[in-house]
Amino acid sequence: MAPSMTCDAAGELIALAALGVLDADDGAVLDRHIAVCARCRASALMAQRTAAALPESLDLLEAPAGLRRRLLTAVYSSAGPVQPRRRTLRDVWRRVPRSRILTALAPLAIGAATVLGVWSLTRTDSAQVETFPVQASTSLPTARGVLTFYVTRSHSVLTVAGVPTPATPGQLPNVYEIWLIPSNGGPKPVAFLSPSPSGGDWTAVVSGDLRGYRTLAATIEPPGGEAKPTGPEIFSIPLS
Amino acid sequence: MEQPDSTTLDLLTRESPEAFEVIYDRYGRLAYTIAMRVLSDEAAAEDVVQESFIAIWRRFLTYRPERGSIRTWICSIVRNRAIDRLRGESGRLRYELALDESRGEPSLDDTWSQVVASLTRERVQQALRDLPVEQRQTVELAYWCGVSQSEISQMMRVPIGTVKGRIRLSLAKLRESLQGKEEEAWHRP
Known part of the structure; x- marks a missing residue:
């Protein structure tokens, strides 16, 4: 099959395609040409690689920490x-x-x-997964949900429903902070509840082995959280 | 620009969240930076990166290593989604080159692959600065704003043929510039 366009015309389309601004009709014509023209295929590969270098020119910004937390919660869930x-x-x-x-x-x-x-x-991994139900407290009796502990991964996913958006006393809203309480010693802050991207539920990913802890609990804390619980407990999960 | 090890990619095809975490930690900042470059809006950029990485998680099996690095694939997903959001064109059909990088092309030397592997931010920025201003603006409108050739023609008040010519010349100069710098570096004592 003969090339359906000249190499010169293909060169213009290749540059447009590499920058992502070639429309689909012209793209189909270009595809037919580079399928039979090794020289233009090589040019297209070069143009594609050159365009792929453009993001490297950007000064990297710090992505928000909450974004990582939400993504990992969604993925682990x-x-x-x-x-x-x-x-x-x-x-x-x-x-x-x-x-x-x-x-x-x-x-x-x-x-x-x-x-x-x-x-x-x-074989299934059912023996490697443990689940623990949420026990609502009197301060938030609607809370319900489950904590799933993936034993071999030492990660747990907490999913809770019936939890309202926390109050916003100033410019930023309060947070739901998650604590692990060991058999001996004080509570350890481990995560924050985040609204699920799909809406409705709240979720948190807790890293680490739960064995050795007796309870997981959630409290309402000021924006940014606290090192020790200061607000009311909204639910707890016995881990025994 | 180093590719994650094959074990990470293999685990990701098997839906390992730990592998996803590795990929996000490696490319999350770049993805957010690209989304911010296109949208200039923190909340919108955050949404786009979140949607993009969820799509990457759900559709990782569609990644074809022979068509380019995972970095390039992720950049392309984020940029396309950000441009769609900027232009309100969700689901727009966009043509993309789909070339097999692994297919041997006898006319290509290996220089470029070494250039890409050693690119630094300063070098790409300098290569862009070296372009004539009208070519640089044309590239930026096309690549970062998803503006079509006819729209660029109207915005810059030049014939469409000039737009095509500028884009073609600018890519050729960028390539020469980046490759040239690499060759200079090799010959430096």
């Missing part, structure tokens, strides 16, 4: 156990032993690997 990667024939081939002794043992090895593979693909 939606994640199930990490999916096992599908085994490919290449993976199996790599495991075929090359020495004679190992080759003789290959059927046994393959049999054992099959049993192990089936076991690893079919």
Whole structure:
């Protein structure tokens, strides 16, 4: 198939495409040309790489900390156990032993690997997940929810409903601060509740192993939070 | 601009939140900076970065390493969403080059890949400053504002052919400038 446009005309479209301002119709014509013209394909690759360098010119800004917290809360809340990667024939081939002794043992090895593979693909992580229900306090009897502790990851996701937006005494609103209370010692601040991006629920991600703590609790605190609880408790979660 | 290790990317395809955390920590600032560059509005930029990273989390399987680095992919998602928001064009059909970086092109030397790997902010900024002002403005309107060639033509009061010419020349100069600086650096004692 002959190129559907001249290389000179393609050069103009390539530059526009690299900067993201080529319309779809012209893009289709360009696609047809670079599919059959190695020179223009090379030019397009160069133009694409040059344009990709433009963000490097920016002086980096600090992203808001709340953004990271909200994103991680959403992601950890939606994640199930990490999916096992599908085994490919290449993976199996790599495991075929090359020495004679190992080759003789290959059927046994393959049999054992099959049993192990089936076991690893079919087992669930249910034993690695613990859940704890929210117990509302008299100051916020509508609070309900659950804390899910992913044991192997040492991360927990707290999801709570029935929690209103905290009051705004000044320019900034109060916060819901989360505390872990050990068997011995004072409460440790670990997270803030954030409104879920999908609305309705409030969520928090708590990093670390919950074993060794007897209770998780939430209090209302001034903007920015406190090092020790000062406000009323809105709910608690016994961890035993 | 270093690519995350293959284990992180592999874990992300298997929906590992820890791998997502690594990716966000590496590219979150850049993403927010790009969104701010396009939108100049903190709240809107935050929304765009949040939507973009949720999309990255949900659609990571659509990432094609052979078409470019994950950094380039993330930058493209954030910039496109920010421009859509700026122009109120959610879901706009946009043409993008989809070239296979891994496909061997005998006419290309390896210099450029080394240039990209060693780019610094100052060097890209200098390369942009070295462009004639009308070319730099044209590039910035197109790349950071998503303004079409005909709109640029109206805004700058020049024929559309001039806009095309400026964009083509500016990209060629940028490439020469960045590549030239790299070659200078190699020959420096």
